[in-house]
Amino acid sequence: MNLFEIMGPIMVGPSSSHTAGAVRIGFIAQRLLGGRPDWAQLQLSGSFAATGKGHGTDRALIAGLLGMAPDDVRIPMSHHIAAKEGMEVELGHIELRGAHPNSVLLHLSRADKRLSLQAASLGGGRVRVEAIDGMEARFSGESPTLIIRNEDRPGMVGEVSAMLGYHNMNIATMQLYRAHRGGLAVMVLEFDAPVPLMLRQTLEHLPGICSVTYLELEGT
Amino acid sequence: MAFSSIEALLTAAKDMPLWEAILRSDLEDRGVEQADSIEKMTLRWQAMVAAVEGYDACERSASGLVGGDGGRMDAAPRHYVDSYGQQVIATALKTGECNACMKRIVAAPTAGASGVLPAVLIPLRGRHSDEELIRALYVAAGFGQVIATRASISGAEGGCQAEIGSASGMAAAALTDLQGGSPQQCADACAMALQNLLGLVCDPVGGLVEVPCVQRNVVGAVNAIAAAEMALAGIGTVIPCDEVIDTMRAVGDALPSSLRETGEGGLAATPTARRLVLS
Numbered sequence: 001m002n003l004f005e006i007m008g009p010i011m012v013g014p015s016s017s018h019t020a021g022a023v024r025i026g027f028i029a030q031r032l033l034g035g036r037p038d039w040a041q042l043q044l045s046g047s048f049a050a051t052g053k054g055h056g057t058d059r060a061l062i063a064g065l066l067g068m069a070p071d072d073v074r075i076p077m078s079h080h081i082a083a084k085e086g087m088e089v090e091l092g093h094i095e096l097r098g099a100h101p102n103s104v105l106l107h108l109s110r111a112d113k114r115l116s117l118q119a120a121s122l123g124g125g126r127v128r129v130e131a132i133d134g135m136e137a138r139f140s141g142e143s144p145t146l147i148i149r150n151e152d153r154p155g156m157v158g159e160v161s162a163m164l165g166y167h168n169m170n171i172a173t174m175q176l177y178r179a180h181r182g183g184l185a186v187m188v189l190e191f192d193a194p195v196p197l198m199l200r201q202t203l204e205h206l207p208g209i210c211s212v213t214y215l216e217l218e219g220t
Numbered sequence: 221m222a223f224s225s226i227e228a229l230l231t232a233a234k235d236m237p238l239w240e241a242i243l244r245s246d247l248e249d250r251g252v253e254q255a256d257s258i259e260k261m262t263l264r265w266q267a268m269v270a271a272v273e274g275y276d277a278c279e280r281s282a283s284g285l286v287g288g289d290g291g292r293m294d295a296a297p298r299h300y301v302d303s304y305g306q307q308v309i310a311t312a313l314k315t316g317e318c319n320a321c322m323k324r325i326v327a328a329p330t331a332g333a334s335g336v337l338p339a340v341l342i343p344l345r346g347r348h349s350d351e352e353l354i355r356a357l358y359v360a361a362g363f364g365q366v367i368a369t370r371a372s373i374s375g376a377e378g379g380c381q382a383e384i385g386s387a388s389g390m391a392a393a394a395l396t397d398l399q400g401g402s403p404q405q406c407a408d409a410c411a412m413a414l415q416n417l418l419g420l421v422c423d424p425v426g427g428l429v430e431v432p433c434v435q436r437n438v439v440g441a442v443n444a445i446a447a448a449e450m451a452l453a454g455i456g457t458v459i460p461c462d463e464v465i466d467t468m469r470a471v472g473d474a475l476p477s478s479l480r481e482t483g484e485g486g487l488a489a490t491p492t493a494r495r496l497v498l499s
C-alpha cells in the first residue's frame with residue numbers, strides 16, 4: 001500500500017469498505033454507463049445488506065452514481081439529491097451466492113442504454129467489479145481499463161493485442177472471459193498509461209468487436 | 221519502494237531525518253515530485269483539523285448509539301489529566317463521532333481508528349508549527365506502511381489491534397519524533413504501543429463503526445502518549461518492533477472470525493447489544 005493509502009483516504013465516514021468503497025462502486029458504474037443513470041436498482045448482498053443501512057451504503061452507492069467522490073460532504077443527502085435530479089432509485093436485497101461478503105448488484109439505465117454490474121468492496125476503500133451484464137469481468141478501476149466485448153472466434157485476442165502493440169500500448173494485465181463457446185466473449189485489459197480515444201475508436205471498428213468500454217479514474 | 225521492515229526504515233534514516241526518509245520513499249514509490257507529496261499530506265492534515273472544528277455535539281449517528289461525547293468531555297471539569305490530556309480525549313471522541321455521523325474524516329490508517337492521530341497531534345498546534353505536525357504525519361504513515369505490509373490494518377483481517385493498535389503505534393512513533401527522539405526511540409515507542417494492544421478484538425455492536433470504536437480511539441491515543449513518554453525517557457523494549465508487528469499478524473490469524481468485524485462476538489454478542497440490534 002502506498003503512503004497515502006495508510007494516511008488516507010480523506011473520506012466521508014463511517015466505513016472505508018461499506019461507505020467509501022460503495023461510493024467508488026457507484027462512481028465506476030456511472031462512468032461505465034456514460035453518465036448519471038435515470039433509473040437505478042441497487043441490490044445489496046451479504047454484509048452490505050445486513051449492516052448497510054447503519055453504514056449509509058445505499059446513500060454511498062447513490063452518491064457515486066451521481067458522480068460524487070468518496071470525500072464529498074453531500075453523500076449523506078444523496079437520496080434527496082437523486083430525487084431532485086430526477087434519478088429514480090429502487091432499493092432491495094439479494095443473496096449473491098459465492099460472492100464477496102460486501103457485494104452489490106446494480107441495474108442501471110440511461111436513455112436507451114442499460115447496464116448491470118456486480119461489484120464488491122474489498123476493504124480500505126478498494127473495490128473490484130466482478131461481472132458486467134451478467135458476464136464475468138474482473139477489474140479494480142485503479143489503472144486505465146478497457147473492457148472489450150467481441151465474438152468468440154479464433155484470432156480476436158491476437159488482433160487486439162497486435163493493434164495495441166502497434167500503438168505502443170503496454171498491456172499490464174489481460175483477462176479473457178466467455179459466456180459459452182462460440183458466443184460472446186469479454187476481454188479486460190489494464191494499462192499503466194491512458195488509452196487514447198483514437199485508438200479506442202479504431203479498436204471498435206475491428207471486425208468481430210461488439211463494444212469497447214473504457215474506464216479511467218483520476219487518483220484520489 | 222515502501223520499507224518492508226522497521227529495521228530498513230531505521231537504516232535509511234541514518235543520515236537524514238526519519239520523516240525525510242519516508243518522504244523520499246514515497247516519491248520513489250509513486251514517481252511524483254516532492255511538492256505533490258507534501259501538498260497531499262497537508263490536505264490530510266487540514267481535513268483532520270476541519271473535522272474537529274466542524275464537530276457538532278448535537279449530532280447523532282444513524283443508529284443513535286453515538287454522538288455528543290466530545291462535547292461532554294470539553295465541558296466537564298478535569299480530575300486527573302491536564303489540559304492537553306483533556307483535549308486528547310475530546311479530540312479522539314469528536315473525530316470518531318464525526319466518522320460515525322457520516323462527516324468527512326481521514327482514514328488513519330482506517331476510518332474506525334481515524335481519531336487517534338488527530339487526538340494526539342491537533343492539541344499540540346500551539347506548541348508546534350503545522351509544518352512540524354505534518355512531518356509527524358509522515359513518520360506515522362511510514363510506520364503504518366510497515367505494519368500494513370508485515371501484518372494488517374484491517375479489523376476484518378486482524379481484529380481491532382490492527383486498526384486502533386496500528387494507529388496507536390503510528391501515533392507513538394510520531395510523538396516521539398516530534399520531541400526529538402531518535403529513530404530507534406520511535407521504533408521502541410511504536411513497539412510498546414503495539415504490544416500493549418496485542419489481541420484487541422474487533423467486536424462492533426450491530427456491525428457498525430460506533431460502539432466500542434469511538435471510545436477505543438481514546439485508548440489508542442492515551443496509549444500512544446504513554447509509549448512515547450517511556451521511549452523518550454530511554455525505556456526500550458525487549459522484543460524489537462519488527463517482531464512485535466509479526467506477532468500482531470500471528471495473533472490476528474489466530475483470532476476466530478467472530479472477533480474480526482463480523483459483529484458476532486465480544487461486545488456485539490452481549491444481551492444489550494443483541495437487544496439494540498433487534499430494536
Ligand code: SF4
Pocket residue numbers: 332333374375376379380381383384421422423424428429430432433436481
Ligand atoms: S472494533 Fe472493529 S470496527 Fe471498531 S474500530 Fe476496532 S477494528 Fe474498527
